[in-house]
Amino acid sequence: MLMKNYTNKPILYSTRQIWKLWVLYFGSFMALLILISTKWLEDSLPENLYMILMLCAFLLAIGSIIFPCVAIKCPKCQTRWFWYAVSKKSESEGIRWLFSQTKCPVCKSDFN
Numbered sequence: 001m002l003m004k005n006y007t008n009k010p011i012l013y014s015t016r017q018i019w020k021l022w023v024l025y026f027g028s029f030m031a032l033l034i035l036i037s038t039k040w041l042e043d044s045l046p047e048n049l050y051m052i053l054m055l056c057a058f059l060l061a062i063g064s065i066i067f068p069c070v071a072i073k074c075p076k077c078q079t080r081w082f083w084y085a086v087s088k089k090s091e092s093e094g095i096r097w098l099f100s101q102t103k104c105p106v107c108k109s110d111f112n
């Protein structure tokens, strides 16, 4: 029987970059929240405020997607892991694949 070695933590944890993924989740959740409530209040809001809020939601959504792509990277070879995962693999599989990596997929550095 093959035993999995649980002392090898995924690179996102061993390099303490997991919080950057939370920026993505929290940021896009907030963007969606602003978008929905702005749309909800559309009739009672002044038109320029409505436009500003919609723009904020839009920028927040873009920012929270770009942030992990740029910020989650290998401390050694600077490979952008998140971007690497979503561009090389399919989107849903890419994230799962990234979570299963215990070494840098490019330079093979072990951060445990």
Ligand SMILES: [Zn+2]
Residues within 6 Å of the ligand: 074, 075, 076, 077, 078, 079, 104, 105, 106, 107, 108, 109
């Ligand atoms: Zn690396």
